């Protein structure tokens with residue numbers, strides 16, 4: 438690595454958020470000098486449910502990169518189970534803000550590498566096996582000096598006009614900014630594993646995302662998501678504060694969920710690659726825009742508190758950041774960059790603030806097994822309710838005042854009355 442490289446943008450972390458940040462800058466201005474460093478060597482695994490929905494497809498389509506999904510099988514429905522084995526299956530409805538109402542389940546080992554490759558093909562300077570350590574201001578007030586270290590612990594420095602922290606849930610860039618991690622109440626712990634199941638599609642009748650709320654994890658949720666062939670991604674998670682309070686064991690929770698799957702007739706073979714990790718929820722976001730530094734993705738706590746989805750929000754944050762700031766990286770106007778970094782933060786809050794708040798409320802409601810049962814019962818006779826839940830999961834739905842009243846009435850009214858006034862039920866399992 439050459440000394441004294443000066444980048445327009447240096448991104449720490451080549452996950453989906455970091456790679457899409459790089460892709461966005463290079464598409465908006467191919468002349469920018471963009472660098473990306475990652476402590477891992479790609480392809481690398483990442484603990485995840487591996488589900489990507491309409492948002493990620495749209496983010497890829499923006500710069501004509503959706504071809505990386507070619508040949509992947511589409512998931513077409515969700516199956517939600519709650520306490521007392523209440524279950525409902527629903528097709529993924531046409532989401533309002535996106536073109537495609539499908540989901541793909543692609544191991545992150547493959548997906549992240551494909552997105553990173555797009556960035557590399559755009560002439561982004563990439564350094565793998567290189568760890569970010571810290572940064573400092575140089576004498577030139579427009580330039581930051583970034584300390585890095587390779588796998589042999591040899592130190593080096595890079596120079597940049599803008600530093601982007603896309604380094605995930607334990608972000609070191611975030612630490613450099615003296616920002617605390619999310620508190621336990623705004624974080625979840627989850628474990629992911631892979632199994633082979635020759636009969637998953639037969640048991641659930643189709644390629645469906647299975648969610649189980651408040652059962653194997655009494656105050657959280659478990660999932661089984663079908664990928665290619667017999668490969669199924671399974672996992673379970675719950676809010677960290679409750680996990681600690683109830684002195685839970687994440688491996689035992691996974692075992693319990695496997696027993697539930699088996700009790701439904703699902704064959705579970707070759708359990709492997711169990712890996713747990715933290716999910717920083719967007720219910721508590723740190724300041725994202727700083728002096729010549731910005732945070733995107735998990736580093737900036739952008740995970741949907743209801744679904745655990747984070748890939749889309751991180752990729753979209755990278756795009757919003759590039760869109761608001763690419764014009765100020767070649768100009769000499771003072772403070773222009775910092776003003777535009779603030780614009781990025783405002784644009785992200787405008788786009789997702791109410792949606793994140795709605796998902797936080799939904800998460801708190803669904804933390805109660807009673808409310809989960811009630812919701813699933815209502816949803817089993819009322820398609821509007823289940824569509825709204827699925828839009829919170831896969832789109833950018835918000836709880837408007839009208840929506841809140843309508844849902845509150847459905848919770849309060851006797852079940853028979855709800856059924857009488859409802860149209861086209863989802864089908865119960």
Ligand SMILES: Cc1cc2nc3c(=O)[nH]c(=O)nc-3n(C[C@H](O)[C@H](O)[C@H](O)COP(=O)(O)OP(=O)(O)OC[C@H]3O[C@@H](n4cnc5c(N)ncnc54)[C@H](O)[C@@H]3O)c2cc1C
Pocket residue numbers: 449450451452453454455474475476477483484485486487488489567568569570603604605606608609627628629672674713714715716733734735736740745746747748749751
């Ligand atoms: C169990 C589990 C299940 C989940 N399921 C889903 C799901 O189904 N769908 C979904 O959308 N989201 C899911 N999420 C959330 C999703 O995984 C994250 O939101 C997503 O990975 C965020 O992407 P990112 O690029 O911000 O961070 P990451 O994907 O974590 O990438 C960060 C990168 O930074 C690198 N890095 C870290 N520190 C340094 C350093 N000091 N120097 C250099 N490089 C560094 C890492 O090596 C890594 O490559 C799940 C999370 C968990 C834990």
